[in-house]
Amino acid sequence: MFDELRPHLIELRKRLGISVGSLIVMFFVMFYFHEPLLNWMVEPLNVALIEVGKKSLHAAEGMVTTSQVGGAFFVALKVAFFAAILASLPIILSQIWMFIAPGLYANEKKMIIPFVIGGTTMFGVGVAFAYYIVTPFGFDFLITFGSFKFTPLINIEDYVGFFTKIMFGFGLAFELPIFAYFLALLGLVDDRQMKDFFKYAIVLIFVVAALLTPPDVLTQLLMAGPLIILYGFSILIVKAVNPASQEDDEVNSDDENEEVIIKTQDGLKESNNKKPE
DSSP, rough: OHHHHHHHHHHHHHHHHHHHHHHHHHHHHHHHHHHHHHHHHHHHHHHHHHHHHOSSSSSSEEEEESSSTTHHHHHHHEEEHHHHHHHHHHHHHHHHHHGGGGGSSSHHHHTHHHHHHHHHHHHHHHHIIIIIIHHHHHHHHHHTTTTTTTTEEEEEEHHHHHHHHHHHHHHHTTTTTHHHHHHTTSSSOOEEEHHTTTTHHHHHOOOOOOOOHHHHHHHHHHHHHHHHHHHHHHHHHHHHSSSOOOOHHHHHHHHHHHHHHHHHHHHHHHHSSOOOO
C-alpha cells in the first residue's frame, strides 16, 4: 500500500515545496513594503475612530496602541505574511491543479489557466468586498457601540489578526463558484444535487459566517447574504456545465409521485379504519 502512495507523496512534497518557497520569497518582498500595507489595513479603523470622536460628546477620539515591547515588529511580520499569501495565491492554486492533474483527462488538464485566474480573481473580489463594504459597517458599529462611556484603545496586534481573519474568510467564501464549476467539470456534482442540498447549505452558510466574522449580526448577514447569492449562482454554473440527466429527473419525479400515492393510500386506510360515532 505504501508503494502505491509513494509517488503521490513525492508529488505532494514537490508541490508543497514550490508553494512554500514562493510564499517565503513573497514574504521578504512584502516585509519591505509592510508600512504602506499596514496603513492600508488600518485605514477602515482610523475612519471608524474619527467617527467616534465626532459622534461622542463624552469620550475622546480613540487610539491605536500596542501592548508589547516588540509589538510593531510582530505586526509587520503578520502584515507581510498576509500580503505574501495574497501575492502567492496564483502559484499556490497552480500547484494544487498540477497535483490533481494526473487524474484528469487531457482536455481537463488544460483548464489550469481558468482555474488560477478565476480563483485568484474571486479571492480578490471577496477581499475587496470585505474591505470596502463589510469593514466600514462592522467597525463603525462595534467601535461606536458604548463609545459614549468608554474611550476606544485598539490593540494593533489584535486588530491585524481580526482584520486578516475577515479578509481570508470573505476571500475563501467567494471561491464557491470556482470550486462548483470545476467539481461539475469533473462530474462530481450536478445541479440537482446542489438544489437538494440548498436547505442544508443555508444552515452551513450562517454557521461559517458566525465563525469567520465579528460577533455582531450585521457583519454576519453581510457575509451570509452574498454567500447565499453565490450558491444560487453556482447552481446556474453547474447546470450549464454538468446538468442532471433527464433519467434522474424522471426517477425523482416517479419517487415523488409514489410518495404521494402512498400517503394518499395511508390516509384512506386511516379514514376507513375509523369507527363511526
